[in-house]
Amino acid sequence: MKELMYREALNHALLEEMRSDDTVFIMGEGIAERGGSFKVTVDLLKEFGSQRVIDTPISEASFTGAGVGAAIAGMKPVVEILFSDFTMLIMDQLVNQAAKFNFMTGGAGKVPMVLRTQGGVGNGLAAQHSQSLEAIFYHIPGLKLVMPSTPKDAKGLLKAAIRDDNPVIFLEHKLLYMNKGLVPDGDYIIELGKADVKKEGSDVTIIAWSNMLIRSLAAAEKLEEQGISVEVVDPRTLVPLDKETILESVRKTEHVVIVQEAIRRGGIGSDIASIIQEEAFDYLNAPIKIVAGLNTPVPFNLNLEKIVVPQEEDIISAVQNLVGVYQE
Amino acid sequence: MKELMYREALNHALLEEMRSDDTVFIMGEGIAERGGSFKVTVDLLKEFGSQRVIDTPISEASFTGAGVGAAIAGMKPVVEILFSDFTMLIMDQLVNQAAKFNFMTGGAGKVPMVLRTQGGVGNGLAAQHSQSLEAIFYHIPGLKLVMPSTPKDAKGLLKAAIRDDNPVIFLEHKLLYMNKGLVPDGDYIIELGKADVKKEGSDVTIIAWSNMLIRSLAAAEKLEEQGISVEVVDPRTLVPLDKETILESVRKTEHVVIVQEAIRRGGIGSDIASIIQEEAFDYLNAPIKIVAGLNTPVPFNLNLEKIVVPQEEDIISAVQNLVGVYQE
Amino acid sequence: MYSKEFVTNVYRTLLTIRVFETECIKLYRQGFIRGYFHPYLGEEAIAVGVCAALTDKDYITSTHRGHGHCIANGANLDKMIAELLGKKDGYCKGLGGSMHIADTTKGNLGANGIVGAGIPIGVGAALATKIRKDDAVTVTFSSDGAANNGVFSEALNLAAAWDLPFILVLENNQYAVSTPIKESTREVELVKRGESLGVKSFRIDGNNVFEVYETTKEAIRICKEEKGPVLIEAVTFRHGGHHVNDPGLYLQKEELDYYMSKDPVEFARKYLIDDLGLNESEVEEIDSIVNKQIEDSIEFAKENGEMSSKEFLKFIENY
Amino acid sequence: MYSKEFVTNVYRTLLTIRVFETECIKLYRQGFIRGYFHPYLGEEAIAVGVCAALTDKDYITSTHRGHGHCIANGANLDKMIAELLGKKDGYCKGLGGSMHIADTTKGNLGANGIVGAGIPIGVGAALATKIRKDDAVTVTFSSDGAANNGVFSEALNLAAAWDLPFILVLENNQYAVSTPIKESTREVELVKRGESLGVKSFRIDGNNVFEVYETTKEAIRICKEEKGPVLIEAVTFRHGGHHVNDPGLYLQKEELDYYMSKDPVEFARKYLIDDLGLNESEVEEIDSIVNKQIEDSIEFAKENGEMSSKEFLKFIENY
């Protein structure tokens, strides 16, 4: 085990997969010489050269499409889009092409491409550089969706994503890149579709991913001090979703809080809630509470930016209300 | 009142709004001389000329962007995208520009544009011409979302959408254009954000919109014959959503079935379910059942096409199971 | 002067596309085929001329009007027609249909229902071959309407910046559905767009199969000996409406007559007889082989079964 | 020979942008400004030369590097700096910030965080004026990197097909972040892309404010007397990194030196003194007015309050 930053863990995943598989290559804006805006791809150019570490023009739709084409033609591209907000430029290639090619060819063709990007509010980046758009990808059959919260998960899941035969949206969070954590040495993968119980508890289940997982763990710690035992489940991959681990926790705690950074309306939290109420209706002691971003674009002003996405206090008080109001 | 086809009702709405407001103009592929692929814009060129009825090249992102710009500059464009699947090409202009401009300018600017398009499965149009993508728009703050099921609603809602100061996604259904229904004469509007109880009942609430509303009404009729009293609520506009009308019905019937054509995972039905369980938890006698499209692209083969979206029988058996299993 | 064998093959392929489309349109009218069907009638010389210059290592990507490309690239007709009928032994097991036929085993990466979307995909295939140092090119078929979609310039520029072995064949049939090209662009010589990106570009007669063939060979040479990409604008015309249900009344009669007089199938037939000295009956022999083959394939497709719902549910399990 | 008044105005505006950026970068380093900040230093002549030719009826759309356009178009500096500081009397009430400043009252339809996205929006404004028969043009500022984004060709083609009074000003500073233009396109004379679409196109020295001004006037004439659109590629260079936190070490020293020697602010200053006979102290008078004004605006912005969360929640009620 070694302590690594999230971005280093991602870098190691790329490095190892590129070493072990010649068909893996990466492309994106400023990822070669410059090592990427978030330093995930540093030093890869040196080892693999400009044929496999490719800087692109500002042509998102086309270089993503080129990723799709290269994948169909037998390569394993890892395409980087700087901000998930810019994925709005590549939706045709993701939704109509990558996600559907395997299906439309009756299984004859495949698109083993990974689309790396990052989302979430940062530090005053405003409405076009702060969105959490995962619910959109979640709704598109044929795409997998991975959102790691820790360096260890980041590495293991990125390696699994690269080896997967399907297009995978790999969604990082801009506030996580410098986070540190222990990462196993050498080659390991974390299978897509396996949730991780990041903390065990018995009174309430918090379901959260990406940066909200970190915030939920911090909230859970404070709640423990208040005598509330919180279980924190990190789905890690939203597609495929590990329903079983979630339902098991719900059956145990009978109280659920889902925390998502994305806006409330039409977020993934709603879907998870709809599944829980359908499949564990009789276990629920109280309505499922969704703590989510407000229904608004993200404001530039830093103080306002804070109120549009869930903070630790919001999570704490949601749990308190839920457990308090309904606890006998 | 006059009996009109859905597409005629839409045509009348455009005609009347263009007559009464010089700033309203329409653009899209083949909408002028040819009158549009679904005949919604027939004869408008004759009356308003090529300055206000504009045929476009196959440049979806840019002519939609031109709509956004024209709207910001004081016009009221109605932009047509032939198939909602092609909206994947215009997502940047919708999500990052149109939806956010009012917000990003602190309220100083506005984008009174209507984006007309149509979705849903038709008759073997396959994976890239059959999608129901409304959940994507639903999740974007700043966009309104209208999905009329009847000619009367289509006309009144399109007129309201054109008069609205915000960008409105107006989503038609390819199987509805030839449907007939009574339409009030002359000028009327239907306010955005008002659900319509299309049929009253007491045992179970079906929530459905667009073509699924029609299918749900047919199912409800058969269910009545079996002694099950079904209330059918048509939200008509998903954003804004008329929560009150929905919750009122739920409090009465205590059983809910939501029917959506879009795929199950991450659909609008999940969000409505999440709201109901949060706000009417104690009224629910059974889990909310979501009858939805399967998690798959739409197949070309007609028999398989049928099984991927809810049919009348699916709705009927969902209601039967729900009411049967949980009824004392 | 081309060899008898070569021209016979060319003629056979041209005719196969012609008969295929003609017969499948009948199947459409009889209700056997559903959805959209965009015939390639009149444009056959482009697919045939291009593919005659390709090898099995090369890739192609196709358009919504893709039957011709698929056939010229060597597809199996049984599987093609079965696919159009939505049958289980179709190229896509009946899940794709006309707009999504692909034959990945032969390097045909698929038709596309989104106008223009195949261009970046083709660029990606070319990128793959360049990274692997394959001795191959990728041809992307595209259309005049697609040239107005952003990805056209964007992807061609990408291919140029990266010196890819990529050949963009623009089938300029001068209409996008009912919109004549001059209404959607001021400069109707689309070849200039390639030049403006520093791309070697040709504008040719798309109804002359030999011109198409020679230009493609030169494009391949450029890709391999100098550097790609290459743009080929092949000017042509549809023999009818945009799709089966469009009578195409907006097409100008003189234009249509002109292009009818340059029919690519007739052109090759005439070459066989006038230049290579085949007699009528030798040519009719080819005709009847082609007709028979398509008849058989229709037969096959009609009798072929459909994927069951059980198989389908299994197939989509992981979506 | 330009008049004293005109050149004085031009110089004052050039300098205002220069001082604005310089002072705001200090505020950024002091933590008063957050998020992305892309300085316009070195490129001032383009915004100033273009806007000097515009009237209040005209529209502009801007880029991520938009402060210069905003100032040249006549924006209020108090509101601009307040916006950069996220304050409530900023142009966007503090909700937009640097990348989203707009001044719709003066026809500035906004900066944009998405490279290229302002182009179709500008085309739309031009379309609006054409439908209404306004006596106006729309100028869209854009960048060399944006030329590789699909909407560049797509939207320019649209404007050409529709004969719109639209002027696309491409600020070619030869880099997109750290990527030199020759790595992202083979043909670095972007002006050719306009020509290939049948668009009247000019390639000019973007550091020469008079050349920019004259070309813009000619472009306006073309839009009004012949037909638009017009493309102006103005070649220039940044004086530093891509954004405040980028030291720009990849910029080639000779290039940078060359463009430093063609500094647009110095150029206008020299013209005032050498050609129009102002003396140093008259120019310094202008300098001190400009400095004072920006000092005052900073003062204003610092003291200005922020939107309260209550006001904010009310503002977003209908989203």
Ligand SMILES: Cc1ncc(C[n+]2csc(CCOP(=O)(O)OP(=O)(O)O)c2C)c(N)n1
């Ligand atoms: C992006 C997109 N826009 C619109 C359509 C609808 N559509 C299908 S074919 C077509 C016309 C295409 O014209 P062109 O590109 O010239 O090809 P042709 O049909 O002439 O071969 C249109 C508008 C589509 N399929 N995709």
Ligand SMILES: Cc1ncc(C[n+]2csc(CCOP(=O)(O)OP(=O)(O)O)c2C)c(N)n1
């Ligand atoms: C569509 C999109 N892609 C990428 C980015 C990230 N980005 C911001 S500015 C920039 C470089 C822009 O270069 P250029 O267009 O030449 O403008 P310049 O900064 O030189 O003025 C990039 C890549 C973005 N904002 N939008």
Ligand SMILES: [Mg+2]
């Ligand atoms: Mg065409």
Ligand SMILES: [Mg+2]
């Ligand atoms: Mg630049």
